[in-house]
Amino acid sequence: MPLTAQLAEAFAAIVGTAGLSTDPGDLAPHLTDWRQRYTGRAQALLRPASTAEVAAIVRLCHQHRIPIVPQGGNTGLVGGATPDGSGAAVLLHLGRMNRIRALDALGNTITAEAGVVLATLQDAARAAQRLYPLSLASEGSCTLGGNLSTNAGGTAVLRYGNARELCLAIEAVTPDGQVIGSRDGRLLGLRKDNTGYDLRDLFIGAEGTLGIITAAVMKLFPLPKAQVTGFAAVRTPQAALALLERAQAACGSTLTAFELVCEAALELVEKHYPGNRYPLGVRTPYGVLLEISDHENAAHATRLFEGLLEDSLEAGLIEDAVVAQSIEQSRALWSLRELISEAQAAEGQNIKHDISIPIGRIAAFIESTDAALAAAFPGVRMINFGHLGDGNLHYNVSPAPGQVPADFLGQQAAINRLVYDAVDAEGGSISAEHGLGQLKRQDIRRYKSPGDLALMRVIKTALDPLGIMNPDKVL
Numbered sequence: 001m002p003l004t005a006q007l008a009e010a011f012a013a014i015v016g017t018a019g020l021s022t023d024p025g026d027l028a029p030h031l032t033d034w035r036q037r038y039t040g041r042a043q044a045l046l047r048p049a050s051t052a053e054v055a056a057i058v059r060l061c062h063q064h065r066i067p068i069v070p071q072g073g074n075t076g077l078v079g080g081a082t083p084d085g086s087g088a089a090v091l092l093h094l095g096r097m098n099r100i101r102a103l104d105a106l107g108n109t110i111t112a113e114a115g116v117v118l119a120t121l122q123d124a125a126r127a128a129q130r131l132y133p134l135s136l137a138s139e140g141s142c143t144l145g146g147n148l149s150t151n152a153g154g155t156a157v158l159r160y161g162n163a164r165e166l167c168l169a170i171e172a173v174t175p176d177g178q179v180i181g182s183r184d185g186r187l188l189g190l191r192k193d194n195t196g197y198d199l200r201d202l203f204i205g206a207e208g209t210l211g212i213i214t215a216a217v218m219k220l221f222p223l224p225k226a227q228v229t230g231f232a233a234v235r236t237p238q239a240a241l242a243l244l245e246r247a248q249a250a251c252g253s254t255l256t257a258f259e260l261v262c263e264a265a266l267e268l269v270e271k272h273y274p275g276n277r278y279p280l281g282v283r284t285p286y287g288v289l290l291e292i293s294d295h296e297n298a299a300h301a302t303r304l305f306e307g308l309l310e311d312s313l314e315a316g317l318i319e320d321a322v323v324a325q326s327i328e329q330s331r332a333l334w335s336l337r338e339l340i341s342e343a344q345a346a347e348g349q350n351i352k353h354d355i356s357i358p359i360g361r362i363a364a365f366i367e368s369t370d371a372a373l374a375a376a377f378p379g380v381r382m383i384n385f386g387h388l389g390d391g392n393l394h395y396n397v398s399p400a401p402g403q404v405p406a407d408f409l410g411q412q413a414a415i416n417r418l419v420y421d422a423v424d425a426e427g428g429s430i431s432a433e434h435g436l437g438q439l440k441r442q443d444i445r446r447y448k449s450p451g452d453l454a455l456m457r458v459i460k461t462a463l464d465p466l467g468i469m470n471p472d473k474v475l
Contacts, residue, residue, distance in 0.1 A: 008020070011060065030091050032082065033081065034074060037079060040083035042069065047094075048096065051097075051214040055173045055178070057092060058173050066088070069208070070145070071093045072095070072142065073143045074141075077437075079439050080435050094143065095115045097145075098120075100112045100116060100120075101185065103220075104189070105128045109168060110125060110218050111215065111216070111217045114148075114215060115144070118142050121218070122135075132221075134154055134156065134162075134218075135154045135156050148216055153433035154387075154433070155257045155259060156257055158255060159256040164204045166218050166219045168216075168217040169181060170204070170217075171213070172199075172213045173211055174211045175211055175464040175469045180211075181200070185215075187217050207474050208473070209464070211463065225294060225295055225301075226294045226297060226301040227292070228324065229291045229329075231288070232288045233283070233320045234288055234319065236286065236363065237367075241363055242317050246317065247308055251305075254301070254304065255389070256291045257289065257290060257387075260388040266287065268343040268346075269343045272343040278336075279336075289336070291330075302323070306323060344383060349398075349399065351411075353396060353397075353419050353420075354434040355392070355395055355428055356392050358426060358428065359389075361428075362388065362391065368422065370382055372418055373397065373415065377397075377400075379400025379403065380398065380399060380415075392432040393432075397419075420446070429447075431444075437474070456474075
């Protein structure tokens with residue numbers, strides 16, 4: 001339904017004049033996704049400041065059949081928070097809902113609203129001598145609601161799990177405007193609550209298609225006494241897997257992160273961010289960034305880490321290695337990893353694949369799929385990196401040197417098919433942590449079972465029979 005003057009007044013009555021805009025300049029930053037692959041249109045930008053305001057907005061939209069596209073930090077990579085081109089939707093931006101409602105240091109929980117920026121959550125936990133372990137390259141702008149809606153993973157999944165595993169409870173608004181999961185803003189962050197269907201997990205990872213997460217109770221952990229970061233040069237993904245096995249045996253649960261990065265990715269970072277330098281004298285086709293978090297002391301952590309690397313050098317698994325000796329050096333190592341996506345964007349168009357593979361099959365997948373892509377699309381360059389410890393690989397394809405960007409993107413469907421068929425053959429998933437959004441909503445029909453898809457549609461229809469919640473995403 002078009003946004004009439006009467007409807008605009010009704011929305012303004014809910015969110016106030018500061019929370020409503022139809023100005024094209026205000027809307028523009030919210031209409032294009034982070035990768036600049038999708039641009040849509042919207043009737044209005046709504047910025048509620050409370051769960052009650054979200055619920056009132058949704059009830060009004062439900063009454064008038066107005067589509068709603070929820071948005072947080074707009075850092076998604078699959079177009080999940082971008083409206084379509086019809087201009088029928090309203091954008092519901094949750095940035096004003098940025099309060100931390102409670103922090104229970106003894107119970108190791110933090111209760112926060114959906115618009116709280118990830119880095120703010122981390123800082124609040126640290127101030128209470130606690131760790132909030134979710135860590136992403138976009139943590140300075142992505143928000144809790146977006147993290148939960150996409151079931152974000154990041155670099156510490158190996159030790160702490162993804163967003164779903166970190167979440168104890170959610171508050172959400174259903175497509176007809178009901179508030180679930182809390183009473184008067186009070187969420188129960190219980191670690192045991194066996195009282196029926198797990199409604200929380202329906203909303204986590206649903207990308208706003210079943211309702212809008214407005215707040216959540218998240219797990220905290222004791223702040224480690226020490227963290228040690230290192231970088232090791234390896235010749236092959238198979239060597240990296242052998243190093244992973246050795247690291248898990250030597251370090252146990254202290255192993256927090258284990259990131260695989262290819263040499264081509266590091267070269268892009270050095271090219272576009274020249275202040276970042278490769279940390280070793282020897283360069284190999286791949287490197288591993290690894291980190292342990294220790295609850296004894298820095299000396300114990302360093303001995304454990306250095307012992308692992310020394311043994312791995314003697315065994316011929318790694319060619320060289322460096323251990324960060326300061327917080328600044330640790331940040332410099334992480335910067336090499338976290339700037340890869342930005343460096344790719346600066347280099348130009350690329351075709352991204354956020355996939356998960358059974359860990360033991362990753363090396364074989366890379367070898368065979370790299371070769372298949374090289375044969376089918378001569379000259380393309382592979383930028384492979386990701387969270388090797390949990391099987392999540394960012395398997396990205398860049399154009400051949402000199403290739404016209406439009407010609408390269410014209411090959412996207414064929415490249416995707418080749419990669420996704422290879423993923424499926426290995427028993428993997430075509431979306432590990434980015435979601436489906438607009439980008440993969442058609443592809444998933446080929447790789448998810450008909451029964452799974454049918455049940456997903458039943459759930460969508462039951463909760464959102466009018467189809468107003470983030471339409472044309474996921475399904």
